[in-house]
Amino acid sequence: MSTDGSPSSNQAAGIAGSEWSDRLFGGFRKTSERLTENLAGIVGKTRLDETQLDDLEDALIMSDLGPRAAARIRARLAEERFERDADERAIMEVVAREIAEILRPVAKPLDIVAFPRPQVILVIGVNGSGKTTTIAKLAHLFQEQDYSVMLAAGDTFRAAAIGQLAVWADRLGISIVKGPEGGDPASVVFDAVKAATEQGIDALIVDTAGRLQNKRELMDELAKIHRVLGRLNPAAPHDVVLVLDATNGQNALSQIEIFKEVAGVSGLIMTKLDGTARGGVLVAAAEQYGLPIHAIGVGEKIDDLRPFNPDLLARVIAGIA
Ligand SMILES: Nc1nc2c(ncn2[C@@H]2O[C@H](COP(=O)(O)OP(=O)(O)O)[C@@H](O)[C@H]2O)c(=O)[nH]1
Ligand SMILES: [Mg+2]
Numbered sequence: 001m002s003t004d005g006s007p008s009s010n011q012a013a014g015i016a017g018s019e020w021s022d023r024l025f026g027g028f029r030k031t032s033e034r035l036t037e038n039l040a041g042i043v044g045k046t047r048l049d050e051t052q053l054d055d056l057e058d059a060l061i062m063s064d065l066g067p068r069a070a071a072r073i074r075a076r077l078a079e080e081r082f083e084r085d086a087d088e089r090a091i092m093e094v095v096a097r098e099i100a101e102i103l104r105p106v107a108k109p110l111d112i113v114a115f116p117r118p119q120v121i122l123v124i125g126v127n128g129s130g131k132t133t134t135i136a137k138l139a140h141l142f143q144e145q146d147y148s149v150m151l152a153a154g155d156t157f158r159a160a161a162i163g164q165l166a167v168w169a170d171r172l173g174i175s176i177v178k179g180p181e182g183g184d185p186a187s188v189v190f191d192a193v194k195a196a197t198e199q200g201i202d203a204l205i206v207d208t209a210g211r212l213q214n215k216r217e218l219m220d221e222l223a224k225i226h227r228v229l230g231r232l233n234p235a236a237p238h239d240v241v242l243v244l245d246a247t248n249g250q251n252a253l254s255q256i257e258i259f260k261e262v263a264g265v266s267g268l269i270m271t272k273l274d275g276t277a278r279g280g281v282l283v284a285a286a287e288q289y290g291l292p293i294h295a296i297g298v299g300e301k302i303d304d305l306r307p308f309n310p311d312l313l314a315r316v317i318a319g320i321a
Helices: 007-012 019-039 050-062 067-079 088-106 131-144 159-172 185-198 215-232 250-263 281-289 310-317
Strands: 119-124 149-154 175-177 203-208 239-245 267-271 293-297 305-307
Touching: 019 050, 019 088, 019 310, 050 067, 050 088, 067 088, 067 281, 088 281, 088 310, 119 131, 119 215, 119 250, 131 149, 131 159, 131 203, 131 267, 131 293, 131 305, 149 159, 149 185, 159 175, 175 185, 185 203, 185 215, 203 215, 215 250, 239 250, 250 281, 267 281, 281 293, 281 310
Parallel strands: 119 203, 119 239, 149 175, 149 203, 239 267, 267 293
Antiparallel strands: 293 305
8 A cells, every 4th residue: 555665664553444544644734735836946956055955954854853953854864965966755755764764663552461451541631633533443442452441531520421432432332431520520530440340341542631721730630540450469550651743733743842841751642634734743752752653544434543554654744655
C-alpha cells in the first residue's frame, strides 16, 4: 500500500487499504505544500546556498515542526551534495529521511504486557482533544487482538462524557464502570480496577476529565486516582497516555509540558491528523520530548486509529509518500 520500501515499513502491516494514508496525505498536504513552496530555482545546484537553507528552515518552522527539528533538518541539508539535476523531490527525500530519524525512536505501540492483569491505561488530555473517541478506538484495537477490555468513566465532570463512553462500550460489547455525574473519579477507578481484576480483564482503559483551567484541581484529581490505583496494584497505572489534538499546533506542546508536570506521561497519541495543516507538530513533539508515540488518529470512526509508522509519516509530511 505504500511506496515506502524501507525496512521498518513492516510496522504498517495490518493497515487495510490505502484510504487512511490518502486521508493522512490530504491532512498533510498543506504542510508539504508550504515546505516545497520555496524550492523553485533550486534545480541544477549541487549544494543549497544559505538563502535557500534559510527559506527551508523557515518553512519547516512555519509548518509546526519546531525550531529544533528545523535546525536539524537544515544542518542535514547543508551537508548534502546533490546531483547536478537535483530537484524538489531529491531535496524532500533528504528532508523525509531526517524526519524519519527523528520519529523512529519514539514509535512504540501500546502493548498489553502487564502481569498480573489488568493493564491499567490512564488516558489524559484537555477536553475536546479526542480522549473518549481514542479510548473507544484503542478498546476496538485490543479486541481485535483478542484481549478483553473494560472501560472506566473517570470523567465524571459532565454527564454527557459518561454517556458518550457508555455508548461506545455498548457498541463494542464491553463492560463499563461508571459513577454518578459529579462523583469521585477515584472511586469509579477503584471499582473498575476491582471488577477488572476479579474478571481477569486484560486491559482497563480509564477516561478522565481534562479541566486544564484549574490546574490545581486537575492535579489533585489525577494524584488521587494514582493513589487509589497504587493501593490496589502498585504497578498501576501501567500507562499514562496523553491525547493531543494536532490542530492545536504549538499549543499541543505546552499541553505536554503541563500534563508531564501534573500527571506524568508515559506516551502520546496524536489525534485529528486527518484534517490539519499543523501535523508537523508531531515531529516537534518527538524531537523535543522523546516520549513514545503509540498511535495516531486519522478520523472519527472506530477504526481510525493507526499505528505510528515513522517512515511512512515522514514521507507523507515531506509530500513524497
Ligand atoms: N477528524 C477527527 N476528529 C476526531 C479525531 N479524534 C476525535 N475526534 C473528534 O473530536 C471531538 C472530540 O472528541 P472526544 O473524544 O469527545 O474528546 P474528549 O473531550 O477529549 O473526550 C469529537 O467530535 C470526535 O469525533 C480524529 O482523529 N480525527
Ligand atoms: Mg471525553
